[in-house]
Amino acid sequence: MKLDVQGRSAYAYTGGKAWSDAGPCAVFIHGALNDHSVWTLLARWYAHHGYRVLAVDLPGHGRSEGPPLASVEALGDWVLALLAAANVTSAHLAGHSMGSLIALEAASRAPERAAALVMVGTAYPMKVSDALLATARDDPGKAIAMVNAFSHSSLASKPSYPGPGAWLRGGSSALMHRIQSDADGNLFEHDFRVCDAYAGGIEAARRVACPAHLIIGSRDVMTPAKATKDLADVLDATVARIVSGHALMQEAPDEVLNAMRAAIPA
Amino acid sequence: MPGPSDPAFDTLALHAGAAPDPATGARATPIHLTTSFVFESSEHAASLFNMERAGHVYSRISNPTTAVFEERLAALEGGAGAIATASGQAALHLAIATIAGAGSHIVASAALYGGSHNLLAYTLPRFGIETTFVRPRDIDAWRAAIRPNTRLLLGESLGNPGLDVLDIPRVSQIAHDAGVPLLVDATFTTPWLQQPFKLGADLVFHSATKFLSGHGTVVGGVLADSGRFDWERSGRFPELSAPYAGFHDMVFTEESTVGAFLLRARREGLRDFGACMSPHTAWLILQGMETLPLRMERHVANARKVVAFLASHPMVAKVGYPELESHPDHALARALLPRGCGSVFSFDLRGSRRQGVAFIEALQLFSHLANVGDCRSLVIHPASTTHFRMDDAALGAAGIGPGTIRLSIGLEDADDLIADLKAALKTAERAAA
Numbered sequence: 001m002k003l004d005v006q007g008r009s010a011y012a013y014t015g016g017k018a019w020s021d022a023g024p025c026a027v028f029i030h031g032a033l034n035d036h037s038v039w040t041l042l043a044r045w046y047a048h049h050g051y052r053v054l055a056v057d058l059p060g061h062g063r064s065e066g067p068p069l070a071s072v073e074a075l076g077d078w079v080l081a082l083l084a085a086a087n088v089t090s091a092h093l094a095g096h097s098m099g100s101l102i103a104l105e106a107a108s109r110a111p112e113r114a115a116a117l118v119m120v121g122t123a124y125p126m127k128v129s130d131a132l133l134a135t136a137r138d139d140p141g142k143a144i145a146m147v148n149a150f151s152h153s154s155l156a157s158k159p160s161y162p163g164p165g166a167w168l169r170g171g172s173s174a175l176m177h178r179i180q181s182d183a184d185g186n187l188f189e190h191d192f193r194v195c196d197a198y199a200g201g202i203e204a205a206r207r208v209a210c211p212a213h214l215i216i217g218s219r220d221v222m223t224p225a226k227a228t229k230d231l232a233d234v235l236d237a238t239v240a241r242i243v244s245g246h247a248l249m250q251e252a253p254d255e256v257l258n259a260m261r262a263a264i265p266a
Numbered sequence: 267m268p269g270p271s272d273p274a275f276d277t278l279a280l281h282a283g284a285a286p287d288p289a290t291g292a293r294a295t296p297i298h299l300t301t302s303f304v305f306e307s308s309e310h311a312a313s314l315f316n317m318e319r320a321g322h323v324y325s326r327i328s329n330p331t332t333a334v335f336e337e338r339l340a341a342l343e344g345g346a347g348a349i350a351t352a353s354g355q356a357a358l359h360l361a362i363a364t365i366a367g368a369g370s371h372i373v374a375s376a377a378l379y380g381g382s383h384n385l386l387a388y389t390l391p392r393f394g395i396e397t398t399f400v401r402p403r404d405i406d407a408w409r410a411a412i413r414p415n416t417r418l419l420l421g422e423s424l425g426n427p428g429l430d431v432l433d434i435p436r437v438s439q440i441a442h443d444a445g446v447p448l449l450v451d452a453t454f455t456t457p458w459l460q461q462p463f464k465l466g467a468d469l470v471f472h473s474a475t476k477f478l479s480g481h482g483t484v485v486g487g488v489l490a491d492s493g494r495f496d497w498e499r500s501g502r503f504p505e506l507s508a509p510y511a512g513f514h515d516m517v518f519t520e521e522s523t524v525g526a527f528l529l530r531a532r533r534e535g536l537r538d539f540g541a542c543m544s545p546h547t548a549w550l551i552l553q554g555m556e557t558l559p560l561r562m563e564r565h566v567a568n569a570r571k572v573v574a575f576l577a578s579h580p581m582v583a584k585v586g587y588p589e590l591e592s593h594p595d596h597a598l599a600r601a602l603l604p605r606g607c608g609s610v611f612s613f614d615l616r617g618s619r620r621q622g623v624a625f626i627e628a629l630q631l632f633s634h635l636a637n638v639g640d641c642r643s644l645v646i647h648p649a650s651t652t653h654f655r656m657d658d659a660a661l662g663a664a665g666i667g668p669g670t671i672r673l674s675i676g677l678e679d680a681d682d683l684i685a686d687l688k689a690a691l692k693t694a695e696r697a698a699a
Contacts, residue, residue: 037524156281162522163532165328165347165350167337167348170340171524174346174524254320
């Protein structure tokens with residue numbers, strides 16, 4: 001559905017169900033150069049198990065009007081504004097990669113509005129190498145290929161996503177190219193710089209009041225499992241480790257659902 | 267299965283989509299000959315049916331063995347995914363039926379396999395889908411043929427049987443300017459010789475019966491999607507961008523930004539038309555695909571030797587192989603097919619129809635049958651077999667003459683193939699008397 005958020009049109013996938021005015025709400029936030037479609041299986045599951053679902057396209061991504069916002073903090077505010085636009089007073093916040101930092105920031109800025117925080121494929125700090133930043137700036141297509149290669153740990157993830165017959169690396173590459181080509185300017189470099197520049201993670205974690213949960217890929221080389229310890233300690237978070245690379249929802253959709261059900265029960 | 271971060275083609279041909287079986291440790295892909303898959307619970311069943319989870323329900327829709335084939339083909343093509351079908355014809359029909367219906371229009375190359383031509387020219391009009399055929403080299407004709415109701419541009423990477431080289435970069439640009447996708451039949455080239463998605467195509471299909479299987483054992487097809495075409499932005503495809511009453515008002519482009527086409531093709535096309543691939547067939551094609559790079563290299567090497575022999579033989583009027591400077595698409599082939607132009611080609615025999623018959627019947631190693639892409643060498647007379655429903659004008663447009671003979675060069679010793687052809691040409695020469 002479309003919402004007016006901070007004066008601009010924003011899109012959120014509602015999990016295949018019409019939006020309703022009542023009931024618990026789960027928000028799903030995608031990562032760099034992605035859109036809501038990385039979450040659709042999980043979002044659809046929650047939408048059909050008692051939740052109102054908002055799987056968002058961040059500003060300047062997919063169906064949401066730009067420009068992209070300049071910082072994780074601004075994006076955290078945007079998520080809270082989106083909740084207000086949808087008349088949601090409290091929500092479970094889930095994010096992947098860059099989206100996990102946005103969920104963290106939103107949960108810290110309005111602790112009373114976060115029922116739970118789920119950070120998937122996360123790390124803090126989420127530094128991006130100078131080489132990758134330079135490649136994203138100078139040759140986004142090459143950078144997409146690099147990130148796509150780094151994000152997948154297997155040549156045979158089953159049952160694949162969104163279903164059998166899908167080639168995950170090809171789908172991820174096509175999605176990133178689509179989002180980049182639809183954007184004004186170099187969105188890939190922008191998103192990476194947003195991740196790289198975020199310095200408020202530990203402070204934000206200290207302000208979070210809701211239960212926090214980390215879902216980590218044991219083969220993730222983009223956001224390695226070891227880079228979550230400080231964050232997990234401050235959040236006092238549960239940590240679920242799944243055999244997967246960085247593209248957790250695609251490589252291990254059932255395992256992520258199982259871990260998420262422990263965090264956000266149906 | 268951990269793997270290299272960015273595996274190359276030959277590695278993907280062996281490993282993409284397949285891992286050791288988690289239940290048994292079997293290294294080769296098991297053949298899952300089962301119609302159905304047990305649900306863990308009623309809730310699990312409901313979530314699979316409602317696409318809240320990925321998984322297998324019924325083998326008409328998906329099957330673990332078949333999925334390995336689909337994912338491997340998609341990997342080799344550089345696509346987002348693929349759907350295996352009962353035949354190449356079923357793949358073409360699935361592509362069209364997913365995005366076209368009564369009142370729709372297709373622009374297609376006139377140089378098509380006869381079966382594809384039959385579907386477009388005779389059968390689909392009965393269902394309200396019209397096709398305009400254009401000469402594939404006439405770039406302006408592609409553009410001029412597009413109508414407001416055009417849903418698809420269609421051509422073969424190498425046209426059958428004259429090997430017209432489809433100018434995929436230019437034709438795809440014309441398609442995209444009009445907001446429609448380009449579908450390429452890449453059967454003759456396979457992804458080893460050309461990856462149409464890298465050149466601008468949006469959808470690709472194969473008769474997997476041919477080189478992908480490579481052994482002349484099973485009939486199958488496959489349809490792959492690049493994931494790059496923006497169905498919603500085009501505005502021509504409500505099948506994908508508007509609620510679908512046949513699946514709980516699902517909007518496929520919202521469900522999957524890059525997988526919308528394949529979602530509908532599987533959820534509607536396989537569900538309702540049912541032209542699925544048997545897992546046994548998928549397994550046999552997978553066996554073939556494991557050696558695709560090795561076989562294609564040898565197919566092309568043998569074809570080049572045979573072409574060179576025929577091109578210098580006095581009984582041969584013309585050889586239609588794009589690597590020859592005499593072929594009208596020679597320059598295009600050098601640009602788009604740097605690894606070679608495959609091993610299926612045609613030549614025109616001098617002399618009478620009787621001499622043509624004598625030639626075919628004198629061949630010993632070449633098998634006279636209606637197929638291509640076998641590891642064994644094959645021969646056929648298109649005007650009386652694969653393209654027999656086409657009139658003279660349509661045959662001419664497809665580059666087929668009454669004396670045209672099509673060869674599919676296999677993996678035998680090239681010297682033996684040349685010896686067989688040499689003897690048969692001698693017989694044909696004597697038949698003139």
